[in-house]
Amino acid sequence: MAGHKARILDREDFIDYWVEYIQTHTDKEWSRQQNVLINSALRAIKKLP
Amino acid sequence: MEIIDEKTIKLERELNDLDAFVLDFIKVLQKHTRYVLISGYVALLFGRTRNTEDVDLFIEKLSRDKFSSLYRDLKETGFYALNAESEEELFSLLEDKLSVRFARIDAPVPNMEIKFVKDILDQFTLHERIKVITAQGELYIGDMGLQIAYKRFILKSPKDLEDARHLQKLFSLSEEKIDKYQRILKEHGRS
Numbered sequence: 001m002a003g004h005k006a007r008i009l010d011r012e013d014f015i016d017y018w019v020e021y022i023q024t025h026t027d028k029e030w031s032r033q034q035n036v037l038i039n040s041a042l043r044a045i046k047k048l049p
Numbered sequence: 050m051e052i053i054d055e056k057t058i059k060l061e062r063e064l065n066d067l068d069a070f071v072l073d074f075i076k077v078l079q080k081h082t083r084y085v086l087i088s089g090y091v092a093l094l095f096g097r098t099r100n101t102e103d104v105d106l107f108i109e110k111l112s113r114d115k116f117s118s119l120y121r122d123l124k125e126t127g128f129y130a131l132n133a134e135s136e137e138e139l140f141s142l143l144e145d146k147l148s149v150r151f152a153r154i155d156a157p158v159p160n161m162e163i164k165f166v167k168d169i170l171d172q173f174t175l176h177e178r179i180k181v182i183t184a185q186g187e188l189y190i191g192d193m194g195l196q197i198a199y200k201r202f203i204l205k206s207p208k209d210l211e212d213a214r215h216l217q218k219l220f221s222l223s224e225e226k227i228d229k230y231q232r233i234l235k236e237h238g239r240s
Contacts, residue, residue, distance in 0.1 A: 015211055019218040022096045027050055030096055031062030038065045038093070041100045045158050 050095070059182045060094070067093065067159055071104055072186045074151065074161050077126050081119040082108045085178040087191040088200070092212035094181065094190065095219055099208065102158045103150065107175055110165045116140050129154050170237040193220050198230035203239050 022030045051059040064072070071090065078084055086094075090104040111119065120136050123129075131150040133139045139149045143165045152160035166172050178189040190196075197217050200209040217227065234240070 011207075011211060012214060015214050016218060018096070018098060019215060022050075022219060027060055027062040031065070034093075034096055034098055035063060035065040037098055038067050038100060042066045042159065046156055 053182075056178075057180045057182065061184065062096075064183060064185055067101070067104070068183070068185070070153065070159050071161070071188065072183075073126075074123075074128065075188060076186070077122050077128070078108070078119065080122065081115060082111055083175060083178075083189075084108045085175045085189050085191050087174065087196060088204075089208075089212060091190045091193075091196050092215055094188070095216065097212055097215050099211075103160050103162045105148075105162045105164075107164055107166045107171050109175065111143075113140055116143070123151060127154050128152065131157055131160055168237065170233070170239070194222055194226050194230045195233070197222060198227050198234055199239070201227065202231045202234060 050061070053059055067090075071086070075084065084106050086104065086106045088105040089097075089101045093099070093101060116139075117136060120130075120139065128151045130139050131152055133142060133149065142149050143163070146164065146167045148162045148164045150160045150162050152158070164171075166175055174191045174195060177192050179192065181188045181190055193216060197213045200213040200216075216222075
């Protein structure tokens with residue numbers, strides 16, 4: 001249970017960190033990083049047989 | 050990101066494959082009806098680092114003839130419906146307040162999950178929609194406070210709570226404002 005709680009806090013911390021990153025960087029900068037995640041997942045699905 | 054006014058946001062992000070899919074679909078859709086994008090895609094548009102297989106939106110309630118015209122246009126531009134075989138079935142699903150899903154012919158993921166507006170709260174979401182200007186086109190999204198409250202107090206999955214946290218922090222919305230939306234949701238039978 002303690003581990004689960006810690007993981008949630010980890011994720012919440014990351015969300016807060018990432019929001020701050022978005023607020024302190026240009027749209028182009030943060031979106032390039034986000035797009036790596038989104039594009040790679042969608043392209044991987046397309047390659048499925 | 051630049052908040053131009055209460056109803057307009059300019060976003061200079063680079064678009065990804067999901068955004069391109071949404072914009073392609075919206076180009077067809079908006080010739081036939083008003084729409085509002087809601088839920089997860091709104092969080093993704095503003096930077097959430099996660100994936101989704103569907104994009105939720107409301108459209109105005111259409112007559113059978115108008116839906117027929119939209120359906121024909123979608124088919125002609127390379128989209129197909131995932132969850133029904135015929136136009137009649139699709140329209141019937143929408144009339145029954147259920148969703149229909151459209152994807153590109155060669156790829157069921159991602160897909161657009163469409164519903165007719167069903168009550169005053171959905172009408173409000175559509176009427177009070179916010180324009181997001183991107184380099185490749187405009188998109189309309191639901192009111193941010195309502196999106197956050199819906200995710201936090203109705204959907205409540207870990208993913209939705211994280212989306213809500215992301216949007217609330219990004220747009221610096223107060224707890225008081227989100228509470229106000231929670232009350233509106235309750236008043237309209239969402240709980």
